[in-house]
Amino acid sequence: MDILKKIQDHREQEEELKWEGTFSEYLDLLKERPYLAQSAHSRVYNMIKSAGVAEEHDHKRYKFFDEDIYGLDEAMEKLVEEYFHPAARRLDVRKRILLLMGPVSGGKSTLVNLLKRGMEKYTHTDEGAVFAIKGCPMHEDPLHLVPNHLRKDFQEEYGIRIEGSLSPLNTMRVETEYGGRIEDVLVERIFFSEDKRTGIGTFSPSDPKSQDIADLTGSIDFSTIAQYGSESDPRAYRFDGELNKANRGIMEFQEMLKCDEKFLWHLLSLTQEGNFKAGRFALISADELIIAHTNEAEYRSFIANKKNEALHSRMIVMPVPYNLKVSQEERIYEKMIRESDIRDVHIAPHTLRVAAMFTILTRLKESKKASIDVLKKMRLYDGEILEGFSDVDVEELKKEHADEGMSGIDPRYVINRISSTIIKKELTSINALDVLRSLKDGLGSHASISSEDKERYLDFISLARKEYDEIAKKEVQKAFVYSYEESAVTLMDNYLDNVEAYCNKAKLRDPLTGEELNPDERLMRSIEEQIGVSENAKKAFREEILIRISAYARKGKKFDYQSHERLREAIQKKLFADLKDVVKITTSTKTPDEQQLKKINEVVATLIDEHGYNSSSANELLKYVGSLLNR
Numbered sequence: 001m002d003i004l005k006k007i008q009d010h011r012e013q014e015e016e017l018k019w020e021g022t023f024s025e026y027l028d029l030l031k032e033r034p035y036l037a038q039s040a041h042s043r044v045y046n047m048i049k050s051a052g053v054a055e056e057h058d059h060k061r062y063k064f065f066d067e068d069i070y071g072l073d074e075a076m077e078k079l080v081e082e083y084f085h086p087a088a089r090r091l092d093v094r095k096r097i098l099l100l101m102g103p104v105s106g107g108k109s110t111l112v113n114l115l116k117r118g119m120e121k122y123t124h125t126d127e128g129a130v131f132a133i134k135g136c137p138m139h140e141d142p143l144h145l146v147p148n149h150l151r152k153d154f155q156e157e158y159g160i161r162i163e164g165s166l167s168p169l170n171t172m173r174v175e176t177e178y179g180g181r182i183e184d185v186l187v188e189r190i191f192f193s194e195d196k197r198t199g200i201g202t203f204s205p206s207d208p209k210s211q212d213i214a215d216l217t218g219s220i221d222f223s224t225i226a227q228y229g230s231e232s233d234p235r236a237y238r239f240d241g242e243l244n245k246a247n248r249g250i251m252e253f254q255e256m257l258k259c260d261e262k263f264l265w266h267l268l269s270l271t272q273e274g275n276f277k278a279g280r281f282a283l284i285s286a287d288e289l290i291i292a293h294t295n296e297a298e299y300r301s302f303i304a305n306k307k308n309e310a311l312h313s314r315m316i317v318m319p320v321p322y323n324l325k326v327s328q329e330e331r332i333y334e335k336m337i338r339e340s341d342i343r344d345v346h347i348a349p350h351t352l353r354v355a356a357m358f359t360i361l362t363r364l365k366e367s368k369k370a371s372i373d374v375l376k377k378m379r380l381y382d383g384e385i386l387e388g389f390s391d392v393d394v395e396e397l398k399k400e401h402a403d404e405g406m407s408g409i410d411p412r413y414v415i416n417r418i419s420s421t422i423i424k425k426e427l428t429s430i431n432a433l434d435v436l437r438s439l440k441d442g443l444g445s446h447a448s449i450s451s452e453d454k455e456r457y458l459d460f461i462s463l464a465r466k467e468y469d470e471i472a473k474k475e476v477q478k479a480f481v482y483s484y485e486e487s488a489v490t491l492m493d494n495y496l497d498n499v500e501a502y503c504n505k506a507k508l509r510d511p512l513t514g515e516e517l518n519p520d521e522r523l524m525r526s527i528e529e530q531i532g533v534s535e536n537a538k539k540a541f542r543e544e545i546l547i548r549i550s551a552y553a554r555k556g557k558k559f560d561y562q563s564h565e566r567l568r569e570a571i572q573k574k575l576f577a578d579l580k581d582v583v584k585i586t587t588s589t590k591t592p593d594e595q596q597l598k599k600i601n602e603v604v605a606t607l608i609d610e611h612g613y614n615s616s617s618a619n620e621l622l623k624y625v626g627s628l629l630n631r
């Protein structure tokens with residue numbers, strides 16, 4: 001019922017938004033809302049901007065892309081600032097074809113779809129409204145009706161510059177249907193829709209021998225020639241090519257460089273001069289944003305060919321690299337799984353994260369800095385704070401290799417491996433080890449991996465595996481500590497009290513007996529030793545912590561056990577060290593006694609309730625960690 005109601009609401013909304021009037025009434029609208037006459041490029045830019053822009057450390061994040069594109073903030077920023085924005089202001093880039101260049105499955109089509117769907121919605125809003133000459137198959141801009149010799153006056157009065165001339169079809173219609181009275185020509189509001197072929201077009205190359213230019217520019221309708229008497233009567237022509245239909249909006253050119261050249265030249269004239277040739281007519285003006293995409297290999301061979309120089313100089317190439325952040329890659333997988341038919345399979349916690357680590361490692365280039373190995377780089381890119389590295393270092397790292405993110409493993413490969421494993425083995429639940437194994441097995445049959453890369457990738461599988469081992473151990477150990485957070489906080493408070501007394505050369509007071517006590521050196525050392533703070537370095541370490549606490553206090557921030565990375569690690573290790581034997585024995589015993597069984601059940605319950613496991617993945621995890629600890 002709900003969905004039917006929504007359909008009805010939607011229909012009513014559309015009905016309400018409809019507008020129809022004469023050209024002179026349209027001009028009245030423009031007096032009040034001159035932005036209605038904006039160009040296609042400007043409308044796309046305003047749509048992107050209207051979703052909001054966040055300023056984050058010297059970068060702009062355009063929220064428009066948030067919903068579907070993950071981890072490409074910087075590429076999107078470049079795209080907006082270097083293409084959409086200047087194009088909206090009628091600068092010269094508008095006259096070039098926007099060519100998105102990036103590796104396979106890197107999100108190019110997703111990006112174009114986002115823009116198309118966005119425009120469909122945006123044209124339903126007040127700011128994004130589009131008006132067109134009624135009954136025109138190309139939904140021509142009504143302002144084309146203004147004769148050339150009056151356009152200067154028009155601009156003075158309305159502040160709007162008109163580009164493009166009235167199409168042959170509408171020129172004829174003005175005469176035959178309106179007796180030359182431009183002011184009476186009917187204008188209507190249109191709403192972009194790819195399905196209805198309004199304002200959005202898509203062209204994808206097929207067999208070059210059979211593909212006809214008519215797909216782009218329309219064709220003569222032979223059945224009507226008899227009626228109109230001539231092939232050059234525009235009424236005998238069907239303006240139903242993709243370029244016609246996309247007028248006022250967006251035209252997507254898939255796999256552009258696979259296309260026959262003759263198609264490309266049409267685009268050139270369209271972008272460069274704002275018009276294209278169809279049938280036997282004068283040039284037809286069109287206003288549309290042309291987005292094409294291609295991969296790097298095709299692009300390289302395209303520019304290597306001298307013959308393509310002219311074409312090349314009329315494109316603006318924008319990179320769409322792979323995402324390089326582990327946590328964002330995880331989101332990509334989650335999204336792809338949600339959209340697939342394996343969405344009901346239980347995926348154990350950390351599974352996708354570990355797969356993402358592997359994938360990101362294959363995409364990273366080694367840093368020239370000796371202090372940074374790929375794992376560190378991976379963490380820094382993901383926004384982790386590592387001691388000794390600042391934001392500036394991360395920016396520098398990003399600048400080291402211009403082509404980083406243009407190669408490596410693609411997200412589709414990962415999802416395909418996961419789903420084929422699930423289906424082949426009829427699994428109802430899958431964990432990180434299953435996935436790593438499956439990724440590894442698949443490398444041999446991956447079409448575009450050289451044997452050299454394969455070696456590297458196998459190393460990354462082991463690296464990801466090691467990361468997983470650490471995660472798995474921590475997870476189980478945490479579940480063993482009765483209320484982990486609480487224990488960690490208590491231990492840290494205790495440590496800090498002692499550190500404070502030590503640094504101030506003061507005594508502590510026993511909360512029970514009121515007796516004065518010296519700082520508990522053994523406790524402090526037992527924690528510090530976990531992270532290798534030596535006897536000589538302990539004083540400096542303790543003082544540094546106190547400084548951090550007072551810095552926090554000054555800023556009114558609360559210092560907790562997460563606030564100091566190394567202290568957090570020390571506390572965690574200390575808690576785990578105390579437990580190590582219990583965990584080891586409990587998880588690996590084949591015949592647990594009653595006590596152990598109770599503990600195992602408790603731990604499994606914690607894993608299920610608090611960490612997102614199901615009973616089979618929790619038990620698998622315990623078994624695995626047991627085997628790790630006994631190695």
Ligand SMILES: Nc1ncnc2c1ncn2[C@@H]1O[C@H](COP(=O)(O)OP(=O)(O)OP(=O)(O)O)[C@@H](O)[C@H]1O
Nearest residue numbers: 068069070103104105106107108109110323332411
């Ligand atoms: N950065 C990203 N953010 C969100 N999703 C992504 C990203 N990169 C890839 N994907 C997902 O990966 C899949 C493939 O992406 P898409 O089809 O857009 O890539 P493409 O660049 O067009 O690839 P191809 O070269 O194969 O045409 C999609 O499901 C998409 O959602």
Ligand SMILES: [Mg+2]
Nearest residue numbers: 105108109110
């Ligand atoms: Mg694609």
